[in-house]
Amino acid sequence: MENPNKSPDPSSPPPRSTSSSGLPFSKSKCAICLDEIRKEDGKAIFTAECSHSFHFGCITSNVKHGNRICPLCRTEWKQVPVFVNDRVVPAPTFPVQTGFEDDESLPVSQPSGVAAEHQALEIKLLPQVSAVEKSVARVDFAVLVHLKAAEGASDDRPATRAPLDLIAVLDVSGSMEGTKLHLLKNAVAFVIDNLGETDRLSVIAFSSGARRLFPLRLMSERGKREAIQAVNSLVAGGGTNIAEGLKIGARVIEDRRWKNPVSGMMLLSDGQDNFTLSRSHSHSHSHSHSLVRPRADYQCLIPSSRIPIHTFGFGADHDAELMHTISQVSSGTFSFIETETVIRDAFAQCIGGLLSVVALDQVVEIECLHEEGLKISSIKAGSYRSRVSSDGRTAKIDVGDMYAEEERDFLVILEIPRCEDESMPLVKIRCVYKDAVSREIVRVESGELSIQRPEQLTGEEVVSVEVDRQLNRFLVSEAMSEARVLADGETQSARARDGLCLSLSSELGALQERMTSRRMYERSGRAYA
Template identity: 45%
Template sequence: MGSKWRKAKVALGCIQLPRTLDEDLSSSSAAILTTRYDAGRLSDGAALSSTVLSPTDCRPSSVTPTPSSSGLRLSRTSSKSSKKTCAICLNTVTPGQGHAIFTAECSHTFHFNCITSNVKHGNRICPVCRANWREIPFQGQNSEVVRGKLRANSVNWNRDRPFVQVPHPQPDYNQNISPTYRVHEPAMFDDDDLIEELDTFQEQSDSDVSEDNSIKKIEIRTCPEVSSIAKSASYDNFTVLIHLKAPVAKLSNHGHNSPSLSQISRAPVDLVTVLDVSGSMAGTKLALLKRAMGFVIQHLGPHDRLSVIVFSASARRLFPLRRMTDTGRHQALQAINALSSNGGTNIAEGLKKGAKVMLERTYKNPVSSIILLSDGQDTYTVNGPAGVQSRTDYNSLLPNSIQQNSGTSFRIPVHTFGFGADHDSFSMHSISEGSGGTFSFIEAEGVIQDAFAQCMGGLLSVVVQELKLELECVHPHLRFGSIKAGSYQTRLYDDARMGLVNVGDLYAEEERDFLVMMNVPRAQASVDEMPLLKVSCTYKDPITKEMATSGGVEVLKINRPEKIENVEVSVEVDKQRNRLKAADAMSEARSAAEHGDLSRAVSILETCRETLSKSVSAQDPLCVALINELKEMQDRMSSRQVYEASGRAYVLSGLSSHSWQRATARGDTTSSTNLSQAYQTSFMADMISRSQTMVLGSSSPSPPVRPPRSFSGRPSPR
């Protein structure tokens, strides 16, 4: 029977399953997939240990693999049939079938196209016996011959050797996955799992609205910087605060078995994770990344879909968008646990492949997002050191249809995570900013799972999509001066009497504050109250996919008395001004630091701290946190070495958080004392709590979702 099954697999070109997979599927918990390393086949003869990650206890073992631990033990079947079967695609190798054949110096044979793809980045190790090759094949389109010698695309290629020599190999990505998961990629990524109809979600949503008509309504409030202006006075750049708050996610009893935020009536998610598995991720980093991905997988529900892209020298899709049912979750955990690390860092290829999965999918869940994590510099695309402006424009690698400035409603945010001191924070921030995502700086290895958990807490609680804030002047002589909205797109039209802010998606309970500058004219003697502007918004419900309005138009009016003795400036408006001042100071200081003037950068931050400390809202929790954050940035600019190691990433993560008014992981903690958590929602906090307390695969019940709460750091304007 076994012989017939093996022949059938060879004939169909299918992928071999692990020998223990059947036993694992019948076990009560998720399978333990152990990557085995064959030390006996390595030239140095060193014994290499393995990392075992189990869904029942995803903690790294005491010994972690070294960067050289790329050798994976092939099955006995592969060894015996290696001369008849290509070890890369597992199809038969027979002359005369239309495929060129390459026979290596170790006598193993491969399809020519398969092996050239395997070695195109400098890998010279036989996939079967792990022998070191002195001669490798190449294709003309991947290299060029100059004066009889080969110039390869790999950055470590030695151009002074004969074209068949590879003195400094860059291992191909295929070495990072066991043979079980080297699945042939289709030309089109349209093989995603079928999604189910959302009737269940829609029924829950309808019942929520019937119980409380305000449950799905955006809360809008306005607040002028002063409540009264004398009739005889005019006011240039009069500031009005527009405050938005997303509806609360309704708790529901229609959950599923996954220990996730399924207790809320929410929209299903399509999530693509793009993960760095280059050589620098070896050891504890990779073990913690596997554990963090295990947490993500366990908290996705059966209506959510996940696809994983991994990259080193090149990029590969581990599996298509797959629903996280019990079977899908089990298979995803197996694929993640099978990863190993080596090779260079090709962020561009990983990013392009992640976007390709999203763009070519056949079906679409209401919420879509990409998560990108890297711990190093792009060794294949970037032409200069960190901070140099001659680097590649990563936004050009993102399809126009999913970019922030595309002008379309179809936008897929890329949330980027810079891991450690050596990552390219400049590029990671650029990628997130161009797509409408956030950039998080993971300084300490131990908080990577918490950072992912916080991001997931938002993605799993999207309650508003395609939100547009509409502003209109009421008084005939009023005009808008400008709209301060951070990174959000704004527009003034109709002779500056109308304005628009494109807000996009909001998580449950999220708040947004925008400042509108107006020119207020003198009032007539008969006018005691002047209407200034009307505020309304339109948005889409991600579950019902129906367009909705704010449920009413907020009209702001101010008093126009004859005289005013005491003018009180609104604390709410002042603290939002301070937030924008702090963000501008961070941006200006970073620019000075990039030009080598750290002393000027520190001076800019110090001046801003003094300004905030003397303002009306100086004692407000948000302003106190801003002052402390500016001080932290000053400390991280104390020297060029400190700035390169953590200062740049810390500043960029802060700018990302303030420009989008959304929580990011910053530095070495995601605790509530971090300023970026002023934008944190209760669902984000709950996911972090789960991350810090829950053991993956545990049979004990997970903590319940806490009821919505408001944050003292951001009281709503009255």
């Protein structure tokens, strides 16, 4: 979630810089604590060799815990504050806990049957075109699968919803001290206040190590009061051990004795994990690109039960690659919180979705109908896991959970043979999921999707706007994914400042400037394209 800053006064625009995430960051703020940098405050100011400025106290805290990387431009500092006879701040010590089978039992009640009285899911199929000539074969014919979840609670229906097991994994490292930690506590209190009596919450705090503040506990009035007291007792200090926080969060989920229908984890951090990354690796290279880690490093810490992990990167120094990887692998979401004032809004959007889940563990099954030559060549499902059978006749997409009124779109790419019939049945869809309230297995089937096969088309072929829109969306998404992989990993020629690469980069910049509008493109951009 990207939250743009409020527009500054045009008469006195503040100086701007660019963070490592590519977003603008105000030079008047310290990128570590996010407080204003003002000389009149009496606080010492440290200006690094890369020209970025921070509060001296914030920098010394970072350096004490081994962080020598600029939070804004990712430059590795060679000159940092030197400590003489200064006591190193000790990292908080956490007791070792071996088991987490102490979750509070769920209230004894029968699942409500209200949700089963209405269909929680709608399926819509659209072909790329409605007709293909008999003599024409297509190898890239797109079919849009559109899913829409039903509405949640309303005035004319009892306000029933599925209860939630929520794990909050919170960064309390030294860089969270001050305003950040205060606003984090307020945001968590807001989440607690919005949970119901049948929802359960457990909070894990991590810095150099990690500890569970309390087990999965029902959010009764007493449970809420004690949970808020525990969160308010948190203090900041130490390094950033995201891996240990995730590990304990996973154990809480996997070791619980009782399970609510809906489960989720929220992970918030404002820094780079400086414990799991091997010291030898980080010291053997001098460039910030050497800190890029393989995605597989953190997959082993994600719960085997595939609980969605919703990650929140806080401020300019968060580990964006790690947070994105965790959320993508676990089918969660990744939100970037640029300024501390919007942390509550980010949490509110996440908890609002978790409290309105209507369909669980949803799987979409696709079946070809025409018997001769019709095959599924591929599925465009983004980060959702999909698979096509060896004969190309069936396919499946693991959709997971869906919130009330949520919509999802997938594209099925077909190979269509020539055909002598007047019409051709293409596919039908079946969705299998668990109703979040009644907990019953539900199967919803679409009708058969067919296209016409005339001898000759009368008039121009009309492409479905909805299908074309999704084709463009996936095309852009794939290009962005490729660009992100290149940006994260970099290439040898780019790192070496290769002349051809620099020329290509310059040409792309010029092309971008000439594509800002149709008029600009017609005037000067066409030749570049």
